[in-house]
Amino acid sequence: MAELKNEQNYQFDPKFDPKLEEVQQTPDSFEVFVSPGDRLKRISKVEKLAVVAFLVMVIALSITMVNYRNDISKTQNEITSIQTDIDAKGKTATQLQQEKSELSRSDRLKEVAEKAGLSINDANLRKVK
Numbered sequence: 001m002a003e004l005k006n007e008q009n010y011q012f013d014p015k016f017d018p019k020l021e022e023v024q025q026t027p028d029s030f031e032v033f034v035s036p037g038d039r040l041k042r043i044s045k046v047e048k049l050a051v052v053a054f055l056v057m058v059i060a061l062s063i064t065m066v067n068y069r070n071d072i073s074k075t076q077n078e079i080t081s082i083q084t085d086i087d088a089k090g091k092t093a094t095q096l097q098q099e100k101s102e103l104s105r106s107d108r109l110k111e112v113a114e115k116a117g118l119s120i121n122d123a124n125l126r127k128v129k
Helices: 018-023 036-042 045-103 106-115
Strands: none
């Protein structure tokens, strides 16, 4: 374990006067309020230009990102509407195919021919595709 040292070595300086130390204060020892304007004066023009350029770049990239997101959104909406049209036309095509199959049945053709007073020869009847 660590032991505390009871002896402390102090060096005595005969030239040291505590009264003089209190009176003499250096400018660094004071806490001086520095205004933001004074801080800006200490920043070089190159640093200011770099900060302004960085801010302009950030703003430009933000605007560009918003435009790209907007374009992506528009494209997704167009894709959705086109997909909806494709689905609707596919359903219509399926319904028309079923209707064609029902109308082209040979039994139905015979019925229509008999109602019109025609005779059908089964050998001459072929399936319509």
